[in-house]
Amino acid sequence: MEDILEQIQKGILKGDTKYVIDRTELSLRYGISIEEIMRDALFPPMKLMGEQLRTQEIFIPEVLKASRAMHAALYVLRPIISHSSTSMKGLVVIGTVAGDLHDIGKNMVAMMLTGHGYTVVDLGIDVTKEQFAEAVMEYKPNILALSALLTTTILEMQNVIEYLESCGLRDQVKITVGGAPVTMDFAREIGADAYSDTVFDALEAVDDLMAGRMGKYSTNTIG
Ligand code: B12
Structure with a gap:
């Protein structure tokens, strides 16, 4: 029998x-973890x-x-992720920068943070x-999380950080950045505090920022 996660992949494609809603609900009933569903059914x-x-x-209409x-699969996962939340760990404002319409990764990060105790304001x-x-x-x-998926719009992340500086707001918030074309070097260059490249690491990066730890996702590691 075809693997249920493969069925979700095909349904998305x-x-x-x-069909995707049905298969996602079924995989949860089978006890497949949210992490596995994301990694093995939604990302590929x-x-x-x-x-x-x-x-x-393929062309844009098919991708849309x-x-x-x-997104339908994410809606199925959302209540379950949210129920695993226990306490309010901090407040995160998240958004995709100007000129960029990609939001799947951002939404996943927002869901993951919500599910692990953060209050998330999604712009x-x-x-x-x-x-x-x-x-x-x-x-x-406590944290500002910026997402961008285009090599052109990642530059807008720098504009956001510079603008916050010019408004005297930069010191009031920790900034984490992400999105496929973003790298640790780039995050460092633009003065972000943390960078991570998957939804799972994003949670650890935010936890580190909240605790004032210089974890592996911090741009400010010494040496
Ligand atoms: C879906 C998609 C679209 C959809 C977006 C729908 C939506 N609601 O998001 C639509 C059809 C609208 C679209 C449009 C365009 N797209 Co597009 N799109 C994609 C595609 C296929 C998938 C992106 C995606 O959702 N990935 C899955 C998610 C889960 O991954 P992710 O976003 O990277 O997020 C993960 C991490 O990066 C990280 N993360 C993300 N954000 C954040 C934020 C923080 C703070 C942290 C810590 C982590 C983090 O965690 C996430 C989960 O692990 C990519 C190809 C690709 N492989 O990326 C192209 C791609 C990004 N698109 C591309 C292009 C060129 C375009 C268009 C310009 C096409 C056109 N000719 O019009 C337009 C631009 C529109 C615009 N102004 O934004 C190019 C970008 C090339 C480049 N280097 O700049 C890509 C790479 C395709 C390609 N190979 O050419 N696109």
Whole structure:
């Protein structure tokens, strides 16, 4: 019999939302962990679609359809992740930077943080530096998390950090960045406090920032 996680992958690739919901619910009933579902069912089709998009085997409408199916799977997981939350560990403001409409990874990070005790204010996609600054003033978060998926928009992360500096807000918040084209070197260069490249590491990175620890995701490691 075909592996249920493979079935979810195929459902996402076809953009079959109903099927993806059904299979995701079933995998939870089978006792498959959320981590496994994300890693082995949700990430692979997105990776494959990235390659196919590059080689023009598929086009934007198909990717959009698949993204909707992927989000449907996330909605199935969301209540379960949220129920595992026990205490309020801190406040995180998260958003995808201006010019960038990709939000699947950001949404996963937001869900993971919510599920592990953080209050998350999600500003959505295409968020300007001014909107980030307003959110820092309004919510006074412990952590600001920036996401970007395009090599062009990662530069906007730097603009956000510089703008916060110019508003005198930079010292009031720790900043973590992520998204496929972001690297540790880049995070360091733009003055972010932490970088991590998966949803699971993002949680550890935020925990470290909250505790003032210089963990492996900190940009400020000595040596
Ligand atoms: C889905 C998708 C789309 C969808 C987005 C739908 C949505 N709601 O998000 C749509 C169709 C809208 C789209 C549009 C475009 N896309 Co697109 N897209 C993708 C695709 C296939 C998957 C992205 C994804 O969701 N991955 C799955 C998630 C889980 O991974 P992730 O986002 O990287 O997130 C993980 C980590 O990075 C990290 N993370 C993410 N954010 C954060 C934040 C923090 C704080 C932390 C700590 C961690 C973290 O944790 C996540 C989970 O592990 C990628 C290919 C790829 N392999 O990445 C191309 C890709 C990103 N897109 C690309 C392009 C070019 C475009 C378009 C310009 C296409 C066009 N010609 O119009 C437009 C741009 C629109 C815009 N202005 O943003 C290129 C980017 C190339 C580049 N180097 O810049 C890619 C790489 C495809 C390719 N191979 O060419 N896209």
